[in-house]
Structure formats: structure tokens, C-alpha cells
């Protein structure tokens with residue numbers, strides 16, 4: 566699964582996922598960035614995903630996927646520097 570510009574091997578993690586196998590299988594082999602972020606995964610989940618890292622996308626693929634992501638994004642993300650009260 567792709568998250569941002571990197572490739573993660575989710576094969577073994579699928580069965581351990583606390584949020585159901587299916588949601589990961591739906592994104593397997595694809596870009597899961599939007600789905601992963603929309604859930605608002607915890608810091609722990611962000612740590613876990615790092616352990617599954619196997620590769621980075623080459624520049625051309627990263628560029629293509631970023632453009633596709635921007636084109637399909639419905640709501641712009643709040644910059645992390647903005648504190649919501």
C-alpha cells in the first residue's frame with residue numbers, strides 16, 4: 566500500500582489491523598493516504614506503519630500520485646501549524 570510517497574508491505578499486518586482487514590485490503594496495491602489520514606490514526610498507528618516500509622516511489626510515480634491525490638481531494642487539509650480551538 567502507498568502512503569504519501571512510500572510503499573508499505575501490509576501483507577502480514579492485514580490480520581492484525583484493529584480497524585478490520587477489509588479496509589486495508591481495499592487499498593492494497595493502491596494509494597491509501599487519504600483513507601489512512603481520514604481515520605485520524607493515532608501516533609501509535611503512525612509508528613506501526615513505519616515498520617512496514619519497504620520502498621519509496623520513484624520521482625515520476627510520486628509526482629503522478631500526488632497530482633491524482635490533489636485532484637480527488639475534497640477538502641483541503643488544515644495546515645498542521647494551525648491550532649483548532
Ligand code: HEM
Pocket residue numbers: 566573575578582583584585588589592597600601604605606607608609610611613614617
Ligand atoms: C498499513 C497501514 C495502517 C496501519 C499501520 C493502521 C493502524 C491502525 C491502528 C494502530 C489502529 C487502532 C487505532 C489507532 O491507534 O489509531 C487502527 C484503526 C483503524 N484503522 Fe488503520 N491502519 C492502517 C491502514 C488503514 C487504512 C488504509 C484504513 C482505511 C480506511 C484504516 C482504517 C482504520 C479504521 C476504520 C480503524 C478503526 C478506528 C476506530 O474504531 O477507532 N486503517 N489502524
